[in-house]
Amino acid sequence: MSVTEAPPVAKHPGETKTSWWKGDRSEPVRRNLGLVGVLVALVVIGAVTRPELYGDASWVQNNVLTILQQASAIGVITVGMTFVIIGGGIDLSVGAIVALAGVWATTLATQSYGAGGMIFTAIAVGVGVGLVNGLLISYGRLVPFIATLAMMVAARGLAAQISGKQTQVSANSVINDIASTRVLGIPLLVYILAAVVAAGWVLLNRTTFGRRTVAVGGNPEAARLAGINVRRHTVLLYALSGLCCGIGAIMLTSQATSAQAAMANLYELDAIAAAIIGGTLLSGGRGTIIGALFGVLVFSTITNLFAINNLSTEVQNMVKGGIIVAAVLIQQFRYKSLTNLFSRVKTG
Amino acid sequence: MTAPGEVVLALSGVVKTFPGVRALDGVELEVRAGEVHCLLGQNGAGKSTLIKVLAGVHRPDEGSITWLGEDFHPATPQAAMRAGIATIYQELDLVDDLSVAENAFLGHEPHRAGFVRRADSAQRTREILGRLGHPEIPPRRLVRSLPAAGKQIVSMARALSHDARLIVMDEPSAVLAHDEVGNLFRIIRELTAQGIAVVYISHRLDEIREIGDRVTVLKDGRTTAANLPARTTPTKDLVSRMTGRSIEYVFPPRAGREPGPELLAVRGLSRDGEFANVDLTVREGEIVGIAGLVGSGRSELLETIYGARRADAGTVEMRGKRLRPGDVIAAVKAGLGMAPEERKSQALLLGEPIHRNMTLSTFTGYARGGFTDVATERAKAQETADRLHLHPRDVNRAVRTLSGGNQQKVVVGRWLLGDTKLLLLDEPTRGVDVGARAELYQLIRGLAERGVGVLLVSSEVPEVLGLADRVLVMREGHVVREAAADDLDESAVLDLVMAGSLLEGEALA
Numbered sequence: 001m002s003v004t005e006a007p008p009v010a011k012h013p014g015e016t017k018t019s020w021w022k023g024d025r026s027e028p029v030r031r032n033l034g035l036v037g038v039l040v041a042l043v044v045i046g047a048v049t050r051p052e053l054y055g056d057a058s059w060v061q062n063n064v065l066t067i068l069q070q071a072s073a074i075g076v077i078t079v080g081m082t083f084v085i086i087g088g089g090i091d092l093s094v095g096a097i098v099a100l101a102g103v104w105a106t107t108l109a110t111q112s113y114g115a116g117g118m119i120f121t122a123i124a125v126g127v128g129v130g131l132v133n134g135l136l137i138s139y140g141r142l143v144p145f146i147a148t149l150a151m152m153v154a155a156r157g158l159a160a161q162i163s164g165k166q167t168q169v170s171a172n173s174v175i176n177d178i179a180s181t182r183v184l185g186i187p188l189l190v191y192i193l194a195a196v197v198a199a200g201w202v203l204l205n206r207t208t209f210g211r212r213t214v215a216v217g218g219n220p221e222a223a224r225l226a227g228i229n230v231r232r233h234t235v236l237l238y239a240l241s242g243l244c245c246g247i248g249a250i251m252l253t254s255q256a257t258s259a260q261a262a263m264a265n266l267y268e269l270d271a272i273a274a275a276i277i278g279g280t281l282l283s284g285g286r287g288t289i290i291g292a293l294f295g296v297l298v299f300s301t302i303t304n305l306f307a308i309n310n311l312s313t314e315v316q317n318m319v320k321g322g323i324i325v326a327a328v329l330i331q332q333f334r335y336k337s338l339t340n341l342f343s344r345v346k347t348g
Numbered sequence: 349m350t351a352p353g354e355v356v357l358a359l360s361g362v363v364k365t366f367p368g369v370r371a372l373d374g375v376e377l378e379v380r381a382g383e384v385h386c387l388l389g390q391n392g393a394g395k396s397t398l399i400k401v402l403a404g405v406h407r408p409d410e411g412s413i414t415w416l417g418e419d420f421h422p423a424t425p426q427a428a429m430r431a432g433i434a435t436i437y438q439e440l441d442l443v444d445d446l447s448v449a450e451n452a453f454l455g456h457e458p459h460r461a462g463f464v465r466r467a468d469s470a471q472r473t474r475e476i477l478g479r480l481g482h483p484e485i486p487p488r489r490l491v492r493s494l495p496a497a498g499k500q501i502v503s504m505a506r507a508l509s510h511d512a513r514l515i516v517m518d519e520p521s522a523v524l525a526h527d528e529v530g531n532l533f534r535i536i537r538e539l540t541a542q543g544i545a546v547v548y549i550s551h552r553l554d555e556i557r558e559i560g561d562r563v564t565v566l567k568d569g570r571t572t573a574a575n576l577p578a579r580t581t582p583t584k585d586l587v588s589r590m591t592g593r594s595i596e597y598v599f600p601p602r603a604g605r606e607p608g609p610e611l612l613a614v615r616g617l618s619r620d621g622e623f624a625n626v627d628l629t630v631r632e633g634e635i636v637g638i639a640g641l642v643g644s645g646r647s648e649l650l651e652t653i654y655g656a657r658r659a660d661a662g663t664v665e666m667r668g669k670r671l672r673p674g675d676v677i678a679a680v681k682a683g684l685g686m687a688p689e690e691r692k693s694q695a696l697l698l699g700e701p702i703h704r705n706m707t708l709s710t711f712t713g714y715a716r717g718g719f720t721d722v723a724t725e726r727a728k729a730q731e732t733a734d735r736l737h738l739h740p741r742d743v744n745r746a747v748r749t750l751s752g753g754n755q756q757k758v759v760v761g762r763w764l765l766g767d768t769k770l771l772l773l774d775e776p777t778r779g780v781d782v783g784a785r786a787e788l789y790q791l792i793r794g795l796a797e798r799g800v801g802v803l804l805v806s807s808e809v810p811e812v813l814g815l816a817d818r819v820l821v822m823r824e825g826h827v828v829r830e831a832a833a834d835d836l837d838e839s840a841v842l843d844l845v846m847a848g849s850l851l852e853g854e855a856l857a
């Protein structure tokens with residue numbers, strides 16, 4: 001009544017036909033489109049630099065599976081990280097948790113319990129360390145950055161202690177076979193990633209847990225006054241991140257058929273960067289799982305691009321840094337220019 | 349300076365659209381030097397958008413603005429300030445982690461060779477605060493540590509720190525108590541005496557009568573009446589031009605029914621430096637009002653009852669069961685709900701849609717097995733939005749894009765949804781327009797008739813007296829009087845609220 005709605009949007013209030021380019025709902029779509037664009041560009045660069053490889057259809061198919069397989073463990077970890085960041089925190093200890101969980105799961109003692117014991121140990125260690133993080137942050141009132149930074153150092157130290165700085169080989173064939181198993185021609189690891197992403201999406205978008213995560217990250221004071229248990233939820237978020245690290249540890253251990261204290265080095269940075277370029281707000285309150293997945297895929301495609309061109313990791317890291325900045329800039333540019341363009345079209 | 353009475357600002361045919369909303373749709377406005385020009389309009393009529401266009405925050409899509417005889421297109425807020433237009437925004441825009449002086453001179457710090465002259469800006473801030481009647485606010489104090497009213501004073505100081513020729517004030521009185529408003533009016537009179545023009549926005553007609561010279565009315569982004577005399581235009585004319593209908597600004601009649609058994613019992617509740625030894629009860633179906641100045645401890649009391657602050661002494665019982673101090677979750681489980689004072693920082697998820705904000709404390713109740721039921725949530729939110737006449741009605745819209753008064757309706761609406769047994773309302777009608785206010789009163793009274801207990805804090809004495817069955821008057825952290833609302837009148841309450849009343853002895857008891 002008091003608002004003159006510009007046609008054709010929401011002429012009948014209640015039945016809301018917000019156009020796809022604007023409104024909250026569609027923003028993730030727009031951001032993801034930007035990332036898909038980056039992905040396409042990377043593939044084109046690959047095809048231009050190595051045309052002979054891209055001419056071979058079976059090579060291309062294999063390469064795609066390789067990229068997905070390489071994205072699998074970090075993808076799982078990024079899902080946990082995305083929840084933590086949306087919930088207003090940050091987890092710098094994910095790489096260290098993966099290392100600790102991997103090392104603990106491959107000690108001779110643990111291996112004597114078989115594959116089940118190893119998986120259980122990795123997950124229990126991940127969740128346990130995550131709980132400690134969460135408790136320190138919520139009840140110990142430590143800043144997430146500091147608490148998880150301390151945990152990052154401490155967990156890697158403990159991993160080195162347990163392993164005696166040795167590489168621990170996994171003698172368990174069930175664990176080792178996870179990485180080499182294919183179902184319908186697709187690696188099992190990719191199914192695990194898909195399952196975790198799907199579960200993460202449902203958890204964030206369809207459950208009370210996800211709703212609380214957004215509220216706690218968006219405005220903790222408002223969430224508290226609305227009767228949400230902010231502290232307990234914060235603990236659960238870090239435990240969830242730890243859980244993802246435990247799963248990731250098994251995946252990486254299987255891929256390498258071993259674990260060591262230096263594994264998953266700097267994974268925290270990759271996971272944070274993937275979440276952020278996927279549209280998660282570093283200050284909390286907003287983010288998407290699908291965007292984070294695209295972020296991970298962009299990174300593993302870059303790594304792959306460098307591998308097929310036999311370029312060094314140093315150059316690769318420089319380019320990665322550039323891509324992070326570029327992706328975020330492109331998204332901002334797209335957002336602004338589109339909004340301006342359409343509001344102009346509508347008035348004009 | 350401009351001669352008094354000369355037109356300094358003229359707007360014609362100004363249009364501003366946001367995606368899906370035509371917020372301004374042909375606004376005409378003419379402001380003269382030395383006058384107080386009031387803007388009236390319902391929530392969402394476009395008042396704040398209009399002043400943001402003037403302040404260089406938004407750029408108009410169409411129309412012309414003439415400022416001091418020249419075409420005016422401020423590209424940035426700095427440009428508008430340099431041109432002599434200072435703005436006090438409806439939503440406070442202070443930097444919490446800077447000091448009072450740093451906020452006052454933000455963006456135009458006195459400096460020499462690139463260094464801020466801190467002593468100079470502190471000195472000038474002190475002068476301005478003195479003029480504002482608040483010499484007690486230390487210029488070096490962090491803004492974060494000030495109460496809401498103090499922050500409002502600082503944003504006023506910021507506007508005065510520019511040598512502005514037009515000062516725009518968007519609902520400045522909304523967070524001020526009665527005596528503060530008097531202070532504000534004194535300053536406005538000083539300013540206009542110097543030939544400075546003031547554009548004043550408020551939903552309180554009595555204020556417009558007192559301070560205003562001319563009134564321009566907006567409805568749906570259009571000027572429906574311009575330059576009406578502020579003092580003599582009949583209220584029903586103003587209201588009907590705002591709303592297109594005539595609304596009586598009255599309180600619904602009391603049911604005359606005896607309230608039920610005791611619901612809330614507060615005994616000896618104290619918090620150091622905030623309030624001391626407060627006893628109060630609320631019965632089922634009863635509305636209890638708390639009157640008092642900002643700083644009298646009313647909001648703190650409400651938050652302590654709710655468990656958002658931990659009491660130093662005393663107990664809170666809900667239906668005879670003691671509530672754990674400092675535990676909001678326990679309070680909500682026991683059936684309490686609170687609409688807090690500061691909607692932006694304490695209540696809203698600005699980026700989230702209206703329906704999610706409205707269901708923030710009830711979504712768990714609609715959920716099944718941990719899965720949210722968005723369809724039900726949206727339907728319930730839509731129902732409440734309609735009852736509160738929310739504009740726009742579309743509950744999928746982000747709360748950020750709502751006007752101030754409509755954001756307030758979302759905050760109150762949240763607690764109308766659940767089966768709250770005791771509702772704590774802190775300034776529930778802040779920024780809400782006349783029509784929606786009547787609606788809100790009706791809803792609150794309706795809740796009470798269904799047996800809900802209500803504890804209401806308001807700076808507007810008529811609101812407390814008109815809505816509540818029983819009234820507590822607070823001063824400096826003490827309850828100085830408790831009486832049936834019918835036994836009090838506005839001037840008696842104001843006397844009590846200000847210092848130096850006959851009941852001084854009672855306050856210390």
Ligand SMILES: Nc1ncnc2c1ncn2[C@@H]1O[C@H](COP(=O)(O)OP(=O)(O)OP(=O)(O)O)[C@@H](O)[C@H]1O
Nearest residue numbers: 366371391392393394395396397749750751752753
């Ligand atoms: N950034 C924005 N994006 C979209 N719509 C907006 C935005 N800002 C304001 N609006 C819409 O423009 C209209 C006018 O809002 P405005 O804030 O100017 O109202 P107002 O007259 O100040 O109301 P109130 O008395 O409640 O403060 C409203 O319908 C509001 O929802």
Ligand SMILES: [Mg+2]
Nearest residue numbers: 396438751752
């Ligand atoms: Mg406004």
